[in-house]
Amino acid sequence: MAPTSLRSTAFDLELADVELALDAVRRVVGRVDPGRLSGEESLALADRLAEMERVVASGIARLTPRVLQTGSYAKAGHASGPDWLAAVAGSSATVAKGRLAAAERAAGLPELCGALQEGKLSAPQLDLVVRTAGVAPGAVETLLELVAERASHQELCAEATRLRTCARSQETERARRARIHAGRHFRWHQDPDGGVRGEFSCDEVQWARISPTLEAQTKARWKAAGSASGDTYEAHRLDALIDLLCGPPDARKDARPQVLVLIDAEALRRGTTTTGEVCEIEGIGPIPVEAAVDLLGAGSLKFLVKEGKDIRTVTRSTRDLAQKTAAALLARDRVCVVPGCGKRLGLEGDHCEVDYSDDGPTTLSNLARLCGPHHAMKTYGKWKLTGGPGNWKWITPPKPPSAGAIARARRVATAKADRNRLRRT
Ligand SMILES: [Zn+2]
Numbered sequence: 001m002a003p004t005s006l007r008s009t010a011f012d013l014e015l016a017d018v019e020l021a022l023d024a025v026r027r028v029v030g031r032v033d034p035g036r037l038s039g040e041e042s043l044a045l046a047d048r049l050a051e052m053e054r055v056v057a058s059g060i061a062r063l064t065p066r067v068l069q070t071g072s073y074a075k076a077g078h079a080s081g082p083d084w085l086a087a088v089a090g091s092s093a094t095v096a097k098g099r100l101a102a103a104e105r106a107a108g109l110p111e112l113c114g115a116l117q118e119g120k121l122s123a124p125q126l127d128l129v130v131r132t133a134g135v136a137p138g139a140v141e142t143l144l145e146l147v148a149e150r151a152s153h154q155e156l157c158a159e160a161t162r163l164r165t166c167a168r169s170q171e172t173e174r175a176r177r178a179r180i181h182a183g184r185h186f187r188w189h190q191d192p193d194g195g196v197r198g199e200f201s202c203d204e205v206q207w208a209r210i211s212p213t214l215e216a217q218t219k220a221r222w223k224a225a226g227s228a229s230g231d232t233y234e235a236h237r238l239d240a241l242i243d244l245l246c247g248p249p250d251a252r253k254d255a256r257p258q259v260l261v262l263i264d265a266e267a268l269r270r271g272t273t274t275t276g277e278v279c280e281i282e283g284i285g286p287i288p289v290e291a292a293v294d295l296l297g298a299g300s301l302k303f304l305v306k307e308g309k310d311i312r313t314v315t316r317s318t319r320d321l322a323q324k325t326a327a328a329l330l331a332r333d334r335v336c337v338v339p340g341c342g343k344r345l346g347l348e349g350d351h352c353e354v355d356y357s358d359d360g361p362t363t364l365s366n367l368a369r370l371c372g373p374h375h376a377m378k379t380y381g382k383w384k385l386t387g388g389p390g391n392w393k394w395i396t397p398p399k400p401p402s403a404g405a406i407a408r409a410r411r412v413a414t415a416k417a418d419r420n421r422l423r424r425t
Helices: 004-031 039-070 081-089 093-106 110-117 123-135 139-148 153-167 170-182 204-225 233-246 265-270 289-295 321-332 372-381 403-424
Strands: 185-190 196-201 259-264 279-281 301-307 310-314 348-351 367-370 384-386 393-395
Touching: 004 039, 039 081, 039 093, 039 110, 039 123, 081 093, 093 110, 093 123, 110 123, 110 139, 123 139, 123 153, 139 153, 170 289, 204 233, 204 259, 204 279, 204 289, 259 265, 259 289, 259 321, 265 289, 265 301, 279 289, 301 321, 321 367, 348 372, 367 372, 372 403
Parallel strands: 259 301
Antiparallel strands: 185 196, 259 279, 301 310, 348 367, 384 393
């Protein structure tokens, strides 16, 4: 064992390094005048600071198990580990407690220790990987690969959900659904800042009973209002919900619910999913096969059964070529195809190689699914999508416009389309 004086010297050097880095960052943060920076410069600086935040979070996760183990927080006057971390990190004790638990569990997983040593994981990422690893021990590698590829948090969550769903045995799934069902709730309270806030939890099968109608109504309202209304998609969803609960019966008529369950034929035969297989409700997320089987009886559902890469069965007739293409597209592009996006709700089909206005064919190879914001960037901001399925590349134009310019171009195009429609009627 090294003599105390030597160990102290090593520690003093580490501490001096951290103090230096801290001083440098503090100086930059204090000195910088955002008003004098261009948007690109602000973004570049914020990018580096965000990277630093990730490195710092990894460092904290490496050290905290030792703090807990030695109880050194008490010497600093704190009643518990979470109290100490909450005080120094400026978070709630609940958040600090979760962070400490994740760090302790990570210390027992060699692959995670390596990623932390390289400063790769933010606190929410570590929490997600650790929680998933608790259910699916093989998940760490897959999730770390996604982190290395700079996947969005949404993509990471979706993959974690899928891995967890895969890893559970049917029996455990039944137990999980029973637990979620037993804990179902809808709470609301008056917000101290005004208005009413709510929160609910239910299982995916229950949600699939309301979600298609709700989303169809939301989309209809959103489209009818146009971009000039300024209301968010979420605002329209609330209005749609209120209409569905207490609006006139007409309000429900034009909603055409389209719940789609996409499942691998092999998973359906086996009763569970394995890695790489899919069993999910479009726009909601992965569900256990058992839950999908429960949904089979519901009339308003459409099942897309994947046999390898082909869509073999669709429970409603799809002789129509456009419908077949739409189904295959939906099966292929489960999330927005822009690398790093991962959004799965409200996706729009887009002509990727040859634009619709240039007589681009509506064939699978010329189509891709994009989220609303990425669709707008491509249509009104000159971003390009190349590469094809499995190899999509998102090409930034030489002079990328700002988000404001894209929104303006979209407003102009929408207004023009509205005028043309009026002229025709
Ligand atoms: Zn997207």
